Amino acid sequence: MTPARPPHTVRIAAGQGFWGDWLEAPYRQVTGGPVDYLMMDYLAEVTMSILQKQKSRDPSLGYAKDFVPLMERILPIVAERGIKVTANAGGVNPRACAQAVSDVARGLKLGGKLRVGVVTGDDLLGRLDGLLARGHELRNLDTGRPLSDVRDRVLAANAYLGAWPVVDALRRGADVVITGRVTDTGLTLAPMIHAFGWPADAWDLLAAGTVAGHAIECGAQCSGGNCLVDWERIPDLANVGYPIVEGRSDGTFEIAKHPGTGGRITVAGVTEQLVYEMGDPAAYITPDCIADFTTIRLAQAGKDRVRVTGVRGRPATQQLKVSVAYFYGYKAVGTLVYAWPDAHKKARAADRVLRQRLEDLGLRFEAIHTEFLGVDATHGRLALEGLAVADLPEVQLRIGVRSPDRAAVERFTREIAPLILNGPPSVTGFAGGRPKPEEIVAYWPALLDKDMVEPCVEIVEV
Amino acid sequence: MRQRSSKRRVRLVELAHARSGDKGDTANVGLIALRPEYYPTLVKQVTAARVARHFKGMITGTVERFELPNLHALNFLLHGALDGGGTISLKTDAQGKVFSTALLRLVVELPR
Numbered sequence: 001m002t003p004a005r006p007p008h009t010v011r012i013a014a015g016q017g018f019w020g021d022w023l024e025a026p027y028r029q030v031t032g033g034p035v036d037y038l039m040m041d042y043l044a045e046v047t048m049s050i051l052q053k054q055k056s057r058d059p060s061l062g063y064a065k066d067f068v069p070l071m072e073r074i075l076p077i078v079a080e081r082g083i084k085v086t087a088n089a090g091g092v093n094p095r096a097c098a099q100a101v102s103d104v105a106r107g108l109k110l111g112g113k114l115r116v117g118v119v120t121g122d123d124l125l126g127r128l129d130g131l132l133a134r135g136h137e138l139r140n141l142d143t144g145r146p147l148s149d150v151r152d153r154v155l156a157a158n159a160y161l162g163a164w165p166v167v168d169a170l171r172r173g174a175d176v177v178i179t180g181r182v183t184d185t186g187l188t189l190a191p192m193i194h195a196f197g198w199p200a201d202a203w204d205l206l207a208a209g210t211v212a213g214h215a216i217e218c219g220a221q222c223s224g225g226n227c228l229v230d231w232e233r234i235p236d237l238a239n240v241g242y243p244i245v246e247g248r249s250d251g252t253f254e255i256a257k258h259p260g261t262g263g264r265i266t267v268a269g270v271t272e273q274l275v276y277e278m279g280d281p282a283a284y285i286t287p288d289c290i291a292d293f294t295t296i297r298l299a300q301a302g303k304d305r306v307r308v309t310g311v312r313g314r315p316a317t318q319q320l321k322v323s324v325a326y327f328y329g330y331k332a333v334g335t336l337v338y339a340w341p342d343a344h345k346k347a348r349a350a351d352r353v354l355r356q357r358l359e360d361l362g363l364r365f366e367a368i369h370t371e372f373l374g375v376d377a378t379h380g381r382l383a384l385e386g387l388a389v390a391d392l393p394e395v396q397l398r399i400g401v402r403s404p405d406r407a408a409v410e411r412f413t414r415e416i417a418p419l420i421l422n423g424p425p426s427v428t429g430f431a432g433g434r435p436k437p438e439e440i441v442a443y444w445p446a447l448l449d450k451d452m453v454e455p456c457v458e459i460v461e462v
Numbered sequence: 463m464r465q466r467s468s469k470r471r472v473r474l475v476e477l478a479h480a481r482s483g484d485k486g487d488t489a490n491v492g493l494i495a496l497r498p499e500y501y502p503t504l505v506k507q508v509t510a511a512r513v514a515r516h517f518k519g520m521i522t523g524t525v526e527r528f529e530l531p532n533l534h535a536l537n538f539l540l541h542g543a544l545d546g547g548g549t550i551s552l553k554t555d556a557q558g559k560v561f562s563t564a565l566l567r568l569v570v571e572l573p574r
Binding site for chain 1: 479480481482483484485486487490492494496516519520528529530531532533534535537539545546547548549550552553554555560562563564567
């Protein structure tokens with residue numbers, strides 16, 4: 001039900017920053033203090049193809065399965081307190097996800113007390129050939145190549161929808177909104193649009209809500225998790241509080257967390273999150289607007305509370321981003337550990353032996369990649385400066401190959417273990433066994449005219 | 463006797479913090495001044511060309527730089543940094559998560 005007067009603030013709590021995030025976080029967010037919305041982001045690019053594969057095996061699957069038991073745990077609380085949920089847990093099958101959530105809601109005796117909104121229309125897989133035939137080439141944003149290059153290997157294709165279909169579901173009374181590929185930021189922006197009645201061309205306000213969404217879309221990465229600045233003194237990460245946006249109708253907002261939780265919310269920490277996965281900061285493009293991150297003003301407004309003001313935005317573009325997943329080939333990675341003395345030398349010698357054997361076998365790879373963990377795996381040659389390599393207690397050899405030819409990758413996986421007895425000495429750490437060839441699903445980012453995509457919103461009465 | 467330089471050489475880790483992530487085969491590094499007064503030094507010395515030299519041999523593409531004076535931050539895009547990116551990459555750091563601290567190894571000069 002829409003309130004007669006817009007509320008002064010709306011509190012949107014981040015519950016999941018990705019599929020696989022801390023299962024305790026959503027429960028703590030809805031029980032640790034007052035919130036109006038729980039926002040949960042599940043979808044990374046890799047997720048959509050995994051889900052598409054699951055759906056092709058079983059048409060009742062294709063969504064983030066963990067979401068259902070999680071909702072079972074929190075539904076009685078959110079129903080009692082009137083907290084609404086926005087989540088893109090629907091993956092490639094939002095209707096089945098909504099059905100599963102409705103089933104557990106009925107089991108909790110919430111029948112007649114809950115509405116589930118379902119947002120679809122992002123899935124383009126069945127429409128690809130029609131789009132290509134009508135001249136939408138879906139050229140790769142990085143390489144410029146047309147999608148027809150890889151059409152026969154496409155596994156999933158989804159347009160990124162924005163906040164508006166989620167707003168539509170909220171306006172129609174949904175308590176829980178389950179979506180497919182809706183942008184991470186749209187899940188936070190939508191409750192603000194809905195609560196404050198922001199118009200579709202209020203670009204500064206939409207940009208502010210987008211910045212709010214970006215700030216909390218990675219969960220605790222905004223409140224002390226994976227935070228470099230002063231990291232050793234960030235308190236009680238075991239009990240880290242996930243961030244909460246307290247938005248106002250004028251587009252200003254504060255980022256806070258529940259009292260008594262660990263972690264930390266500071267200007268420096270929030271800044272780290274704002275620059276995360278950033279391209280051109282003056283043009284952060286979403287389906288809803290273009291946000292200008294160079295206009296953001298941050299101020300510490302109290303302990304664990306940062307105030308955000310000044311955000312400016314520009315009109316949205318006429319296109320949507322499309323993410324196509326396609327089969328690329330195979331890869332495998334094997335590791336062995338070499339011990340002092342001369343750990344690095346031994347690992348390098350083993351790498352040379354292995355590469356020689358792969359060559360002698362006539363195996364062809366698109367890439368062979370060697371790293372020495374403990375030496376150069378993360379910082380490359382930059383790490384070697386001043387490093388006493390000869391004294392290292394151990395070094396892990398990590399070697400990976402990639403090829404369109406599964407047999408070549410398979411044969412590579414059998415060439416690691418022999419090195420234990422027929423290569424350089426002082427080797428251990430092979431308990432994990434032979435590595436497995438892995439299918440590579442690659443991503444093809446493209447743009448599509450907005451009017452080619454029709455978001456669909458349905459309301460399911462539980 | 464060696465003449466005492468009027469400049470002091472420090473690693474960026476003493477002046478800035480950073481966070482990095484990925485978009486396809488591009489890693490981004492957001493570099494943030496630990497104090498506002500350090501920001502002009504970052505702008506002046508941590509140029510796109512300097513960062514490209516720092517990562518020479520580790521990335522295959524160009525380096526772009528964007529300024530966020532409001533946040534006392536610079537954003538760098540390191541193209542061709544991730545061996546094809548996310549799922550294709552064979553690297554430990556396939557998503558470019560620690561290019562951030564690799565950049566903090568860069569040495570800049572401060573007045574004494």
